[in-house]
Amino acid sequence: MVHLATQKSRFAILVIASLLILWSSVALAQTKPLGEITYRLSMSRPVSHLFEVSIEVQLAEPLESLDFQMARWSPGRYAVFDFAKNVEEFRASAGICPPKSLCDLSTRPVLRVDDQTWRVSTLGSDRLTISYKVFGNDLSGTFSQLDARHANYNGGSIFMYIVDHKADPVKLMIEPPAGWRIVNGRMEKSEQREWLFPNWDLLIDTPTEIAPDWTKEDFQIDGKNYHVVVHSFGNEGGKRAALVRDIERIVRAETILWGIPEFDSYTFLIHFAADDVSGDGMEHLTSTQIIEPGALADSGVYEDTLGTVSHEFFHVWNVKRLRPVELGPWDFTRPANTRGLWIAEGFTNYYGHLMLRRAELWTDAQFLRRESQTITQIESAPGTRLMSAEESSLVAPFIDDAPHAQRTDLANTAISYYPKGELIGMVLDLLIRGRSNGRASLDDVMKRMYEEFYLRSSNSSYYLRGRGYTTDDFFRVASEVAAIDLSDFFKRYIREVETLPYDQAFGYIGLRLVREVAPEPYDAGIVMDFGHAEGAVIGDVRHGSPAENAGLEQGDVILSLAGRSVTQDNWMKRLSRYKQGNEIPFVVKRDRQNVRTTIVLGAPERFQYRIVERDDATAEQKELRRAWLSGVKEKGGKGNLGLRSGDCGVGIADCGVGIAEWGLRSGDCGLGIADCGLEIGDCGLEIGDWQLELGKKTERLFHLLPSSNFQSAIPQLAIPNSQSAIRNPQF
Ligand SMILES: [Zn+2]
Ligand SMILES: [Zn+2]
Numbered sequence: 001m002v003h004l005a006t007q008k009s010r011f012a013i014l015v016i017a018s019l020l021i022l023w024s025s026v027a028l029a030q031t032k033p034l035g036e037i038t039y040r041l042s043m044s045r046p047v048s049h050l051f052e053v054s055i056e057v058q059l060a061e062p063l064e065s066l067d068f069q070m071a072r073w074s075p076g077r078y079a080v081f082d083f084a085k086n087v088e089e090f091r092a093s094a095g096i097c098p099p100k101s102l103c104d105l106s107t108r109p110v111l112r113v114d115d116q117t118w119r120v121s122t123l124g125s126d127r128l129t130i131s132y133k134v135f136g137n138d139l140s141g142t143f144s145q146l147d148a149r150h151a152n153y154n155g156g157s158i159f160m161y162i163v164d165h166k167a168d169p170v171k172l173m174i175e176p177p178a179g180w181r182i183v184n185g186r187m188e189k190s191e192q193r194e195w196l197f198p199n200w201d202l203l204i205d206t207p208t209e210i211a212p213d214w215t216k217e218d219f220q221i222d223g224k225n226y227h228v229v230v231h232s233f234g235n236e237g238g239k240r241a242a243l244v245r246d247i248e249r250i251v252r253a254e255t256i257l258w259g260i261p262e263f264d265s266y267t268f269l270i271h272f273a274a275d276d277v278s279g280d281g282m283e284h285l286t287s288t289q290i291i292e293p294g295a296l297a298d299s300g301v302y303e304d305t306l307g308t309v310s311h312e313f314f315h316v317w318n319v320k321r322l323r324p325v326e327l328g329p330w331d332f333t334r335p336a337n338t339r340g341l342w343i344a345e346g347f348t349n350y351y352g353h354l355m356l357r358r359a360e361l362w363t364d365a366q367f368l369r370r371e372s373q374t375i376t377q378i379e380s381a382p383g384t385r386l387m388s389a390e391e392s393s394l395v396a397p398f399i400d401d402a403p404h405a406q407r408t409d410l411a412n413t414a415i416s417y418y419p420k421g422e423l424i425g426m427v428l429d430l431l432i433r434g435r436s437n438g439r440a441s442l443d444d445v446m447k448r449m450y451e452e453f454y455l456r457s458s459n460s461s462y463y464l465r466g467r468g469y470t471t472d473d474f475f476r477v478a479s480e481v482a483a484i485d486l487s488d489f490f491k492r493y494i495r496e497v498e499t500l501p502y503d504q505a506f507g508y509i510g511l512r513l514v515r516e517v518a519p520e521p522y523d524a525g526i527v528m529d530f531g532h533a534e535g536a537v538i539g540d541v542r543h544g545s546p547a548e549n550a551g552l553e554q555g556d557v558i559l560s561l562a563g564r565s566v567t568q569d570n571w572m573k574r575l576s577r578y579k580q581g582n583e584i585p586f587v588v589k590r591d592r593q594n595v596r597t598t599i600v601l602g603a604p605e606r607f608q609y610r611i612v613e614r615d616d617a618t619a620e621q622k623e624l625r626r627a628w629l630s631g632v633k634e635k636g637g638k639g640n641l642g643l644r645s646g647d648c649g650v651g652i653a654d655c656g657v658g659i660a661e662w663g664l665r666s667g668d669c670g671l672g673i674a675d676c677g678l679e680i681g682d683c684g685l686e687i688g689d690w691q692l693e694l695g696k697k698t699e700r701l702f703h704l705l706p707s708s709n710f711q712s713a714i715p716q717l718a719i720p721n722s723q724s725a726i727r728n729p730q731f
Helices: 004-017 020-031 241-258 299-315 341-358 364-380 388-392 418-437 442-455 473-481 486-496 502-507 572-576 619-630 707-713
Strands: 036-042 049-057 065-069 087-094 110-114 117-119 127-135 151-153 170-175 179-182 193-195 208-211 215-221 223-232 264-271 280-281 287-292 513-516 526-532 535-541 559-562 583-590 594-598 607-613 649-655 669-673 691-694 697-700
Touching: 004 594, 036 572, 087 110, 087 117, 127 619, 179 264, 208 223, 215 241, 223 241, 241 299, 241 341, 241 442, 264 299, 280 299, 287 299, 299 341, 341 364, 341 388, 341 418, 341 619, 364 418, 364 513, 364 607, 388 418, 388 486, 418 442, 418 473, 418 486, 418 502, 442 473, 473 486, 502 513
Parallel strands: 036 170, 223 264, 264 287
Antiparallel strands: 036 049, 049 127, 065 117, 087 127, 110 117, 151 208, 170 193, 179 208, 215 223, 280 287, 513 607, 526 535, 535 559, 559 583, 583 594, 649 669, 691 697
């Protein structure tokens, strides 16, 4: 995308020349890549939290000036943070000083054009070095941190881009403090200190950790290398080995759905911050940054980490490669607006949970309980009836961890596309499964989307393979895969705010949704905020609620409820001792005054939802449910194949995605050994589904066999090991 200021200057040239032909040559000249761009990153005083960045530019042809710009936000988080506010000591010089040598470069004038842009005049020089420092002291998936323990950066918050040259290849050189080691998702060798990136967008897609004491464990699946890098600031309680093993299970479950990923290696960059504050997860093409606020030994941290892993790894496909059209390349001078975050983030939430079940880290009951909680969350939010999933996506810059200096009414008006999209994903999945009698599913929709827009579309930009999809593209593909017209569904539940058809969806799988009054049925319409020194501060008040009727406001501090103080633990318990029609005296502090009022309770306000078994669930419905939760289709409900767990399947790979990973060429078609270690069904193999193509001839596949019987049944084939593929097998 073109920076606005540059568009204006181009327009001026156009007017003066008033020749169209000159316009095109000027436009071409200006978008021509610069000669070379090298970023150097050092950190000589970690305790200062100042990253030292220099950008060396070799011009291919003379230019009057270059604009260096700090992004307003960075991909994956939609709130605007204005990273330029942490830049200091911006300087420009002519020439490129050889690294680590003293040289005296002459300075070049710098004009601060606007809050995010620095313009450097070349004064005829074809080589420039600019340097600046960036303050970074936040351990996060968006910001950066440099301190005595480590440097952990997300490139968007520290590296400027050169306006109009975001598409140019860039080199990065990092000089770590003595004894600190560098790791990121694009390591080609250990001790690596230099990287080449095809463009700036990929430079900032590569979060990097630099510290003396991180650990790394590896595993391989389908020939791909996975690295689990952990930097712990607290006690691990001996849980790390199990964590790596469970991450491996998640990767297996997700690659069974999507097929073998296209990268060679992928890195989980995990911090256990042990500060009770920092927490995040951020997706990238070949890595993820995961930050847990606790220590690994703490209760619940292990489970939270796996939940984040499951979500972020799903993004390898959904959002990083299969992406809404607005998600890359980006214009970093304004927030991104996309209609598709209920797919990109919401479906990832849904599958993040479902994959924990399919990886057998959760039971059916755990998964259904988690989805029940999301239903309770969405159906209790006042914004549910005001804001659609699509609108929620569009206002992501307001609701994705956005800081608000001004008080807002978002608690009453907004919903998040995460839980809303999660429920749309689940309900849509069940409707497709139910209406197609298990023939199709949302899994199939997502795989078709990935194939059509990522693998098969021609590249729409320099940034990444394929093209982004529109929500209309999704509606079309979903309807095609399901072989049913879903336009009514999309209109009512995605573009409008109707309650999702839970009963219909759960009915297909012999379940139903129960709505019941919560054990603590009253909040009086108050959302408390206990994160203040004053104590029980009213964070938000629901419109039309008993609290609003009693004159209570955002910011009031509750001093007493019926004469007694309230705490985080007892607030709702105290209130819920009362019933409809009861009058409860409140004293609040407002503007240094004590204000007395009385809340009159109405009908119960708080409800909870549970997904439960239907008494009349049929065998077919139970079979559909099993296929949904396990991810394994079984035609005609034939049950198992006589295979035992760990038997490992022999099958014919299909000729679609991933065949090359088996060492097969296109047209070879694949005879391969399915991945071991999971139930045969989990390999995605089904009797009768698999066919062998040799040349143009399509033959019926032999049956699947337990691996122990395979060689005796088909003695012509030599099987070196269970991971191998065999080219051009002879029968
Ligand atoms: Zn670290
Ligand atoms: Zn996400």
